[in-house]
Structures are given as C-alpha cells and as structure tokens.
Amino acid sequence: MQTDETPKAHPENLLGLIQDAHNGKIVLPEFQRSFVWGRESIEEFLASVLHGYFVGTFLMLDTSSTSPMFPFRPVEGLEYVNKQATLANPPTVRLVLDGQQRISSVFYALYAPDIPLRNAKHPYKFYLRLEPALEEDLDEAVVGVSVWERRRLAEIEGLVRDHRALPFTTLREPGKFYQWLLQEQQAWEGDAEEQIGHLFNRFQKFMVPVVALQPETGKDNIVNIFERINRTGVSLSLFDLAVARLYPKDLRLRELWQQFESKLLTESADLIKPEFLLKIIAIYQGKEPRKGNLLDVLDVLNKDDFMKAWTQAAEAIMMALARVRDAYGAFKPGWVPYTTLLVPLAVHLWELKHDAQAGEAAYRRLDAWYWGSVFTQRYDSAVDTKSYRDFVEMRRWLKEGTVPEWLGRLPSQEVDLNVDDPRSAVYKGLMCLIARRGAKDFVTGQPANLNDCHDDHIFPKALYQDKHPVDTVLNRSLISRETNRRKSDTKPSEFLQLCLAGHDYNEGQLLKTLETHFITRSAYEALKRDDFEAFITARAEAISQAVQECLKWRDEW
DSSP states (O other): OOOOSOOOEEEEEHHHHHHHHHTTSEEEETTSOOOOOOHHHHHHHHHHHHHTOOOOOEEEEEEESSSOSSOEEOOTTHHHHOHHHHHOOOSEEEEEEEOHHHHHHHHHHHHOOSOBOTTOSSBEEEEEEHHHHHTTOHHHHEEEEETTOHHHHHHHHHHHHTTSEEEGGGGGOHHHHHHIIIIIOOSOOHHHHHHHHHHHHHHHTOEEEEEEEOTTSOHHHHHHHHHHHHHHOOOOOHHHHHHHHHGGGTOOHHHHHHHHHTTSOGGGTTTOOHHHHHHHHHHHTTOOOOHHHHHHHHHHOOHHHHHHHHHHHHHHHHHHHHHHHHTSOOOSGGGOSOSTTHHHHHHHHHHHHTOTTOOHHHHHHHHHHHHHHHHTTGGGSOHHHHHHHHHHHHHHHHHHOOOOHHHHTGGGSOOOOOOOOTTSHHHHHHHHHHHHTTOBOTTTOSBOOGGGEEEEESSOHHHHTTTSOTTSGGGEEEEEHHHHHHHTTOOHHHHHHHHHHHTTTOHHHHHHHHHTTTOOHHHHHHHHTTOHHHHHHHHHHHHHHHHHHHTOOSTTO
16 A cells, blocks of 8 residues: 655664664665765765764665565675675565665775775775874875775774774774773873764764655655656765855856866866865965865955966866876876876976976976875875875975975885786876886887777786786786787787787897886796796886886985
C-alpha cells in the first residue's frame, strides 16, 4: 500500500549511521553508482564535519532484507573490516538513496578498508594533524596519504608517534580516543587538551537531517525522488558565494570568469578553477588563501581595486600555465603534477616579472622551488598554508638570500622515484623531465610528437608482470603510437634490434636517442640481456642525477 504522508527530515547522529553501515544495517541499492570520491573530496567532507557545517540531507528507505524493494549491497570495504556483517541478515535494512558518497567516505576514513580509492592503485589512510586543528584550520588538518607513498606515510606516522596527529580510525571509538587523550599522550595539556576533546565531541555528536521513507512508499515514487535528487543536487560553491558577495559592488564575477575562460586553450580549461584567481588575490593582499579568508578579502576591496587585482591574477595564472608547459615539460594538462601548484607559481612569476633586479639566478631558484615541491610531493596536503608560506619565504629568499628551510634540506635527501601511480606528482614530474629532455622516437631517432605518445612499459607487462614490478615509472617512457604498436609485447632485446635497424645499425646514434629517455650505456646493456633488475638500477641512477640537477639553485652543489 502506498502512503500519502509527506516524508519529513529528522536529525540522526552521523557516526551512528556509519556504525549501522559497519553492522550491515545500512546498505546501498544496486542501482547506485560505486564509491567514486577521491582523496580531496573525502578530506573536504571530513573537514566540513569537524567544522560543524551543514553537509546536506540524507535520504533512506526502510525495507525488508528478505524481500527488499530493490536489490542491495553493503557499503564498499565492509567485507574487509567486518565480514560477519556481510553474512548477517537483519530483518530490516536501510537503503541509502541519497548520501552514499558521504557515508562511504566517513566509513572509509574511520575503518580504513584495504581497498584503493577511485583512480588509485593503493589504499589511503586519513589523519587529523593536531597543530592546524588547534588553530581551527581544519581544511589543512585533515590529510589523506596513500600507503604507497612511503616517505609521506612515514612522516605522518612520525607525527602520530609524537602525539601530534591522530589516525581517523582512533576517532571512531570514544574509549580508545579518551585513553589516548587522558593517559597516553603527553604533547598537549591545559587548554589544548580541552580543545582537542571539544573537537572530538563535535565530531562524535555531529547530527544530519535524515528523510526516512517507509516500506509502503511506492517504487515509482522512490525512483522519481532519487532522479530528482541526482538532477538538482548541486552544492553552492565558494565561487557562487563570491559572486553574491561582489554583486552589490557592481562587480559581475561570473561574467569576468567567463571572459577569462574564453582566453584559455580548450585543453587547459579543466586545469584552472575560478577559485584559483581568488586565491592569488588573497595572497597579494597578505592573506592565506583559505576558504575562510577569501570572502573577507573581497569585502575590503572596492570595485577598482578588485578589478586591478583580478587582472593581475588572470595574467599571473596564464604565465604559470605557459611555464609548466614550456619550461617544465607538462606538454598536456594531464601531466601537470599539481594543479594546486599553479597558484603559488603564478604569484612567484608575477613577483619576478615586476622585480627589476630579478635575473637568471632568481629564475633558477624558482625552478628549484617548483621541482622540489613536485619531487617531495609537498603540495599533497596543507596546500593553502604552504602557498602563502612559500610566497613569504620565496620573497625573503630572493631579496635577502635566506633559503627556505625545507628547500635547504633537499641536497641531503633522496627522492623516492619508485612510484607506479600515474596520478602521483613524482610520476608526472618524471614524465615531464623526459619530455623536457626532448624524448626522441626509439626507432627513427627523430623528435617525437609528444601529443601522440603513449606512457608505456619498456619491459612489457604481459611478459614480466609475474616476476617484476613492471608498473614502476622507472620502467616506463613516452613512446610514439606507431613505435609502441611495433614494439608490442616483444622482449627488450628483440625491440632493440628494431631500434638498431632504424638507426642504420649505428649503436652510437641509438645510444644518443636512448639518452633522451634517461637510458644510459649500462641501462642499454641491461636491455640487451633482458635484465630487468639491472635496467631499473641503472635508469634510477640516471634519473636521480637529473632530479638533483633540477633542484640546484647554486653552482657549488
């Protein structure tokens, strides 16, 4: 029987919903898409919860588990953390019609199932860094780290050992958290300890509005509701708020953005978000470009000042786009290691352009900052804080010669090049180095059309994946479409014969071509023997030297 009662929203505890998902009582209808949120989206949602922001309404359908209105499945990852719940059969379950990504995100952070996020090969763990949290900078406090990123994982685990960070898995159990806060940790006391307790309490007691549809609700009505939610569920962005904030000043921000966007190349349009220009303006005004600061910055600028700042920001971001393409090797937008790095890069370039004293040495320092940020994956977290801090420190370095502390440590640090995730900044950065080196076609020895190249294996995956980690970037390069087709799944020694023939059997000329891919004589000899281990070792040495060259800002290194 179909009910005529209008559904109403009632407050429910968010972590209670997550607990029910863990126990198999909250499930997902099969017609729902899979869990698709990435690291940044999860970080933003967790920060919103910690802030106590409104995060939208959830729509649930109560239904029998034995004869459900729709087939269902558990929340993704449940089988890894509570297999018994997947076998349990409670008489009634709640289907999530709207709120799946939000529930799955918090579940993923709190229970850390051993599954990768979308477009990633390895699982992520989520942490709360306590120093920025105590400053109420929660957007920077929440950090997700891939288990494959060994250096960053070791850094954050070091903070955990020093009681300066907490895994989100600790926040799911009050007993475990308070044992840590009141008995184990010794880093915080007094007001700081009390503030951490208040933050945890806010997280634990966070309430969300839930519309619970009854089993009597008609199937057609449910599908109609679901379709409407997914068609109209567009959240109000920071840019939308800025548009509204500037309207009384006779500033039409959306029109300004559309004018700027029309000047971008089509392939670059997805790289630049409207918020980037607002962040550049905030940095110009001496503010960290955090969400909370941006609207305040807009309030203090009159129309003329804002237009001047907007014009400068637009020019600066175009300079940054040109430099990552022409100087740093990002020949396609997808190869830009960090889109977020464009904001501080734009500010630095603007400063240098308008500094009459800035010469070659200044730009060499800028390059060292850029490559250092890429190869240490510096902009994986705390982006807004680092953008402003780097602006201040770079200005001091250029004017006073004071080297930023983190950059000064780089000569003694080894960069971890053994990455296999194409989304990693290190992976993209290394491919950009190959592009910058002038990657030549393996067979013809001519400059390759990079836009027509494939990022592919040198030791073919089909032949070597059972014995070797073939997906490492050290076993990949930019290979032209035609050459890649001819290479196919042949052994390196056989492919080299094809390459040698293409170079008129002149081994010296072939070696010059291979050098553009950081394949040295020793790496070449390993290819001739089909020796994967020796090849990776030799190529890692060559690429490491190239990385160190990128990090130089003075000749005496």
